[in-house]
Amino acid sequence: MEAEGFGELLQQAEQLAAETEAVSELPHVERNLQEIQQAGERLRSLLSWVSVTDIFLLSLDIFHISQRLESLSAATTFEPLEPVKDTDIQGFLKNERDNALLSAIEESRRRTFLLAEEYHRESMLVQWEQVKQRVLHTLLGAGEDALDFSQDIEPSFVSDAGVPGRSALDSVEVAYGRQNVSDMWLMVKQMTDVLLVPAKDTLKSRTALDMQMAFVTQALQFLQNSYKNYTMVTVFGNLHQAQLGGVPGTYQLVRSFLNIKLPGPLPGMQDGEVEGHPVWALIYYCLRCGDLGASMQVVNRAQHQLGDFKTWFQEYMNSPDRRLAPATENKLRLHYRRVLRNCADPYKRAVYCLIGKCDIADNHGEVADKTEDYLWLKLNQVCFDDDGSSAPQDRLTLAQLQKQLLEDYGESHFSASQQPFLYFQVLFLTAQFEAAVAFLFRVERLRSHAVHVALVLYELRLLLKSSGQSAQLLSQEAGDPPMVRRLNFIRLLMLYTRKFESTDPREALQYFYFLRNEKNNQGENMFMCCVSELVIESREFDMLLGRLEKDGSRKPGVIDKFAGDTRAIITKVALEAENKGLFEEAVRLYELAKNPDKVLELMNRLLSPVIAQVSAAQSNKERLKNTAVAIAERYRTQGVAGEKSADSTFYLLLDLMTFFDEYHAGNIDRAYDVMERLKLVPLSQDSVEERVAAFRNFSDEVRHNLSEVLLATMNILFTQCKRLKGAAAGTPGRPQRSMEDRDSVRRW
Numbered sequence: 001m002e003a004e005g006f007g008e009l010l011q012q013a014e015q016l017a018a019e020t021e022a023v024s025e026l027p028h029v030e031r032n033l034q035e036i037q038q039a040g041e042r043l044r045s046l047l048s049w050v051s052v053t054d055i056f057l058l059s060l061d062i063f064h065i066s067q068r069l070e071s072l073s074a075a076t077t078f079e080p081l082e083p084v085k086d087t088d089i090q091g092f093l094k095n096e097r098d099n100a101l102l103s104a105i106e107e108s109r110r111r112t113f114l115l116a117e118e119y120h121r122e123s124m125l126v127q128w129e130q131v132k133q134r135v136l137h138t139l140l141g142a143g144e145d146a147l148d149f150s151q152d153i154e155p156s157f158v159s160d161a162g163v164p165g166r167s168a169l170d171s172v173e174v175a176y177g178r179q180n181v182s183d184m185w186l187m188v189k190q191m192t193d194v195l196l197v198p199a200k201d202t203l204k205s206r207t208a209l210d211m212q213m214a215f216v217t218q219a220l221q222f223l224q225n226s227y228k229n230y231t232m233v234t235v236f237g238n239l240h241q242a243q244l245g246g247v248p249g250t251y252q253l254v255r256s257f258l259n260i261k262l263p264g265p266l267p268g269m270q271d272g273e274v275e276g277h278p279v280w281a282l283i284y285y286c287l288r289c290g291d292l293g294a295s296m297q298v299v300n301r302a303q304h305q306l307g308d309f310k311t312w313f314q315e316y317m318n319s320p321d322r323r324l325a326p327a328t329e330n331k332l333r334l335h336y337r338r339v340l341r342n343c344a345d346p347y348k349r350a351v352y353c354l355i356g357k358c359d360i361a362d363n364h365g366e367v368a369d370k371t372e373d374y375l376w377l378k379l380n381q382v383c384f385d386d387d388g389s390s391a392p393q394d395r396l397t398l399a400q401l402q403k404q405l406l407e408d409y410g411e412s413h414f415s416a417s418q419q420p421f422l423y424f425q426v427l428f429l430t431a432q433f434e435a436a437v438a439f440l441f442r443v444e445r446l447r448s449h450a451v452h453v454a455l456v457l458y459e460l461r462l463l464l465k466s467s468g469q470s471a472q473l474l475s476q477e478a479g480d481p482p483m484v485r486r487l488n489f490i491r492l493l494m495l496y497t498r499k500f501e502s503t504d505p506r507e508a509l510q511y512f513y514f515l516r517n518e519k520n521n522q523g524e525n526m527f528m529c530c531v532s533e534l535v536i537e538s539r540e541f542d543m544l545l546g547r548l549e550k551d552g553s554r555k556p557g558v559i560d561k562f563a564g565d566t567r568a569i570i571t572k573v574a575l576e577a578e579n580k581g582l583f584e585e586a587v588r589l590y591e592l593a594k595n596p597d598k599v600l601e602l603m604n605r606l607l608s609p610v611i612a613q614v615s616a617a618q619s620n621k622e623r624l625k626n627t628a629v630a631i632a633e634r635y636r637t638q639g640v641a642g643e644k645s646a647d648s649t650f651y652l653l654l655d656l657m658t659f660f661d662e663y664h665a666g667n668i669d670r671a672y673d674v675m676e677r678l679k680l681v682p683l684s685q686d687s688v689e690e691r692v693a694a695f696r697n698f699s700d701e702v703r704h705n706l707s708e709v710l711l712a713t714m715n716i717l718f719t720q721c722k723r724l725k726g727a728a729a730g731t732p733g734r735p736q737r738s739m740e741d742r743d744s745v746r747r748w
Contacts, residue, residue, distance in 0.1 A: 190222040199461045219429040223376040224290025231257040250291035270345040271305040280347035292317045316355045332356040357381045360396040402483045434487040438474035451496045465489045469520050505538040513562045532576040567593050596642035600650045608701035611657045612708035614664045649699045663712045
């Protein structure tokens with residue numbers, strides 16, 4: 001009751017006292033109104049800290065408190081008592097006191113339920129977020145699998161023979177433990193050989209001018225080397241037709257190659273021939289093989305037929321960035337537009353467009369009839385400087401080329417369903433690494449290649465990652481340049497390892513190690529989260545995290561190869577197991593992490609419900625008992641102790657388990673001796689108050705078993721009583737213990 005209420009009550013009481021002063025039948029009040037108000041204030045202050053637990057403990061005093069609670073008519077419902085008449089002062093005060101008690105009980109009960117509901121809600125939200133992420137990953141993985149292309153067109157890069165046993169890894173995935181795919185990795189190595197020191201800001205580094213120029217240069221070198229190898233294979237496979245001879249070099253190689261590719265003169269060729277082959281075709285294929293010196297050799301042999309081209313080509317060859325001076329470039333482009341745009345010689349037009357970076361709309365299909373040829377020609381036309389001298393139709397930026405390949409043409413144009421590796425090559429050679437990996441990941445049989453390429457890019461700090469774990473596999477974020485795409489690296493690895501993490505946890509752990517510096521949406525370390533889930537799902541606790549030896553030392557597990565602070569990881573896994581309700585597993589893990597407080601806390605929680613049960617072989621109680629005894633012996637031998645209350649509760653529960661085992665086995669006297677030593681229940685009238693006071697200090701795990709303890713003790717005393725009745729009273733030689741037992745039984 002508030003102070004204002006007491007003040008108003010005081011005024012009403014004073015008025016009532018004045019009106020009824022002469023009435024003799026009213027009950028006598030030993031305190032004046034001021035004293036009553038002060039007593040009420042003291043009662044209100046005392047009730048402010050009363051809790052449900054305190055009320056419950058008070059109810060245990062059966063000799064004093066139970067009679068008081070019997071007078072509370074609403075004790076079972078905790079509803080306010082009915083008001084009494086204004087003239088019944090004693091009844092009014094008693095009613096107010098009882099209502100205050102009931103209000104305190106109800107308020108404490110309400111707060112307890114609200115707190116429990118809040119904890120439950122928070123726990124459910126955390127669990128739901130985790131489940132939602134797993135479901136989202138699974139659905140996205142299934143959706144991407146649904147987009148899988150036909151597997152009958154392009155053969156696998158390694159044998160399809162599977163690995164015997166229970167492994168869920170396929171032959172390609174297992175092959176990464178033995179060998180790599182040469183063609184693809186040559187390209188990856190070429191494109192990533194652009195940095196000596198890993199970049200601190202990947203986005204800034206990837207979009208820098210010098211980096212983009214390096215990517216184009218590396219891509220051109222790869223395409224040129226590949227084409228030169230192709231010409232060599234063609235020539236040496238047709239030596240009779242190729243008529244290879246002369247000084248070894250690119251010029252002789254191209255000349256022999258043209259003997260196979262272009263046998264005899266073709267219509268439309270201009271400016272004569274060199275050794276029986278069209279001059280512009282020789283120049284083009286020497287350029288295609290990446291040998292400017294061989295091209296210059298052809299130019300020198302036909303210089304009188306090429307006009308100003310020799311001068312322009314010399315400048316182009318001597319330029320470090322393979323770019324003509326603006327004035328020279330304008331002259332060449334003007335000459336091209338006026339004279340060569342409609343030229344019948346496709347090789348001549350292609351060569352002019354290459355060194356002059358002009359007419360970017362012409363795909364030169366007569367010459368560049370393969371995707372690699374088209375890509376090589378377009379990369380040669382890419383410009384990086386904007387000096388204003390180039391018309392829009394003569395300027396091709398890398399971003400424009402990327403958009404053209406990824407969005408304008410897309411997968412259908414390149415027949416990605418029939419040639420997925422070719423489309424991957426197109427995207428990768430134009431520095432669209434994330435889009436290339438995401439595309440290849442959708443092809444089931446090439447998924448492992450995509451993952452390992454992403455790992456290389458990640459380690460070299462060349463991979464643009466999504467900022468959020470819930471983002472799509474390939475996404476574009478606000479503030480990024482138009483053609484920048486980001487890869488959800490975390491999701492990529494989790495989708496990839498999902499199918500074999502339960503059968504091959506060692507291999508999955510090695511992939512998770514790449515996530516050691518990544519955080520999820522809750523700010524948790526992804527390596528620790530993945531390891532935690534992996535251990536719980538695979539149940540390979542000893543193999544992954546190590547095991548505890550009999551002497552208390554820890555035998556290392558696989559995790560020791562990846563982390564220096566294994567205790568933090570083991571503790572994380574233990575916490576996850578505890579949150580999932582896997583308390584026995586959590587006990588093992590907390591003991592492995594050298595955390596006796598949590599070990600004892602969880603063991604107390606596990607032992608409390610089973611200590612009163614009858615022991616049976618292979619029962620839940622027997623298993624927990626063996627675990628608890630082993631822990632107790634180990635801790636006592638090593639001198640390990642947990643927090644004081646948890647430690648005392650643990651050993652008390654073990655003693656109570658011994659008590660019940662003796663009781664259920666019929667060893668009444670032994671059970672009585674155990675209970676007498678424990679001093680848990682009063683066995684004499686003098687010890688009642690002491691035991692009730694001591695009971696307040698026991699934990700809930702012990703209190704919950706009080707009813708079973710009392711019942712078993714009463715049965716023991718009853719059995720002893722019946723046994724004593726059979727003995728003659730005062731018989732000589734009667735044991736003193738029997739007399740004491742009889743006294744105890746009578747007192748109960």
